[in-house]
Amino acid sequence: MRQIQAGRLLVLWILGLSSTLSAASDKEFRNRYIAEVNDQTWVLNLDSRRSFASMISAKLQMGDALNRMILLGNIDEGLITGTYKPLRVSAMADEKIFTLQWIDDRSVRLTLDGANALARHGITLRADANVNPVDDALVxxxxxxxxxxxxxxxxxxxxxxxxxxxxxxxxxxxxxxxxxxxxxxxxxxxxxxxxxxxxxxxxxxxxxxxxxxxxxxxxxxxxxxxxxxxxxxxxxxxxxxxxxxxxxx
Missing domain, CATH: 2.40.128.300 (NlpE, N-terminal domain)
Structure with missing residues (x-):
């Protein structure tokens, strides 16, 4: 009887931990962010459907449809860190590091190692709920x-x-x-x-x-x-x- 109760408590603790990770990690992130970079529109789509609460995948389109990246990372208190690579390449392609930092309810900061100078220093993207692509250099x-x-x-x-x-x-x-x-x-x-x-x-x-x-x-x-x-x-x-x-x- 004690083993059954202990097992139930363990399951409840795991479920509680999972929901806490989900709530604390990705509740602030939107599904879609956009930015204007060097006269090109970048679109970042985060996949809300995933197997693990602490992991997330995303797709980044950098201008034309042929320049797309897939990102896979871990969420920790408003910060996603992981690796990315071109979408249409073999599974053995070199992966590079990215970070996605939550700034506020409307914006995030994306950093891509090995990309152009702007992306290496970080690019601010805005949520695409009711916000249109805005080129910060024009404001x-x-x-x-x-x-x-x-x-x-x-x-x-x-x-x-x-x-x-x-x-x-x-x-x-x-x-x-x-x-x-x-x-x-x-x-x-x-x-x-x-x-x-x-x-x-x-x-x-x-x-x-x-x-x-x-x-x-x-x-x-x-x-x-x-x-x-x-x-x-x-x-x-x-x-x-x-x-x-x-x-x-």
């Missing part, structure tokens, strides 16, 4: 140079385009009349401009209309601290940060 305000010649009566009057990317996935855009003789002013295009949801995918900015339909707004590149955008109709704009414009005066 903030950008202003174009003043385009002259919009007023025949005043040759000094020009037009300036501004855009503000926000890390909550919203975007504001505005064009206003500016006196080119005046020093540059830092203002928010969100004060009067239109506002949309935005996402960055492989060097392209997409915006959503009021019905939630996505469309291409422009292609973009970051060159020497400047934002270069190219619209589908061929129009091109170059913008810089407020501090760059002010320091150039």
């Amino acid at each position: 903030g305000r950008w202003y174009s140079d003043v385009t002259p010649g919009i007023d025949a009566q005043n040759p000094y009057m020009g037009q300036q385009w501004s855009i503000q990317f926000q890390d909550d996935g919203s975007l504001c855009e505005d064009s206003r009349r500016v006196d080119s003789r005046q020093p540059p002013q830092d203002y928010s295009p969100c004060e009067q401009g239109s506002k949309h949801l935005w996402k960055a995918e492989n060097g392209k900015i997409h915006v959503a209309d009021d019905n939630g339909n996505w469309s291409l707004k422009f292609d973009y590149r970051l060159m020497g601290g400047r934002l270069v955008v190219s619209y589908p109709d061929g129009q091109r704009r170059i913008a810089s940060r407020p501090d760059q414009r002010l320091s150039a005066q």
Whole structure:
């Protein structure tokens, strides 16, 4: 009788330990995270179906569909450590080390040994529940140079385009009349401009209309601290940060 009771207690202790590991380890992790890396969209999918509470597998797509990795690791208090290798290779392929650190309810930090310099130092990915892919390098305000010649009566009057990317996935855009003789002013295009949801995918900015339909707004590149955008109709704009414009005066 004592052996049966001891056996039951052991089973209950194991079950309790298993549920504690599951609750403490992966309750903070989401199933899907995304990031924009070097004009490519990285997607990390964590598999919630697994045999052991302390282990987890994941798949990482780095840009195009051919560049995919499989990750297998152990969870310990918000930190996943393990190994990764290309998905479409033999079972004998060399495995390399990765870590996935929980930051907050929306984001994690992924580090890949043996990968590019960015991944070796760590890349922040965000949960894809209601969050669109956001390129951190874009977040903030950008202003174009003043385009002259919009007023025949005043040759000094020009037009300036501004855009503000926000890390909550919203975007504001505005064009206003500016006196080119005046020093540059830092203002928010969100004060009067239109506002949309935005996402960055492989060097392209997409915006959503009021019905939630996505469309291409422009292609973009970051060159020497400047934002270069190219619209589908061929129009091109170059913008810089407020501090760059002010320091150039």
